[in-house]
Amino acid sequence: MSKELQPGDQAPTFTATAVGGTYGWGEPVKLSAFKGQTIILYFYPKDDTPGCIKQACTLRDAWKEFTGRCVVFGVSIDSAKSHTKFVTKYSLPFPLISDEDKTIVEAYGVWVEKSMYGRKYMGTERSTFVIGPDGKIKAIFRKVKPEEHTDLILAAL
Template sequence: MPRPALHTLAPDFTAPVIGGTYKSETTLTLSSLRGQKIVLYFYPKDDTPGCTTQACALRDSWSQITKKAHLFGISTDPIKRHAKFIEKYTLPFPLIADEDHHIVNLYGVWVEKSLYGKKYLGTERTTFIISVDGSITTILEKVKPAEHLSQVLAALAL
């Protein structure tokens, strides 16, 4: 599925979420957050080196981020794995479980990847910043874990 374009309405979804203000597993609908700036960051897998680097950088600058937007991580991992990841690294933000790949397909980030010459499908590390009116204002594609935080902070400063 193609990626949504800048300045279009962010595709709506309903999915399980845990962490941050969602102390136990609950269901989140994106459109219910209208009126707030949202950062959706898609990442491949909980508790892997790159994803941990990315998540811990966001955690360490949480006070800066939370003043400007609500942040949600999204991967295809199940909610129980998200809960362990949150607990292990004391992540202050919620993680959305997309086990059926609905959201990654909706946002066009479920793509063919290659590792050591083997091709497989996986989540492309991509971040969408959504304005208070629900439109996409920034898309950060093929993000490098170590550079993600500075890119998000720069985009939120706009």
């Protein structure tokens, strides 16, 4: 396993399918296309589950505070089809990235062993990375509580 990413590290690049926002119902997105802009990559476990709904809707409800300050992407291992339903159902103004092959979650070190009711399994850790205009990681928030997520990001901008 590679070393855990830290603030100041270069953000791992990727190309993936994004859904929602300016990406409609599925267009390729490259992290490198956003050089010179602040990017928020928030990783979440699964579309349309209670914590993930709360996290996405809190961002949606504070969207005016993000507009013009950064580019926001949600990232999960769900399919583009699942993302389309999630974006539509909750009127999310930002795109979601589909990482079905787990390359992005692994590159960012958020594909981790989890435990629920004594059962161990692999899953996405709810984490957020703030990437500066220079492509370097400015802040990392791991094991984020959905209700605190938006305030953490806004404080880092």
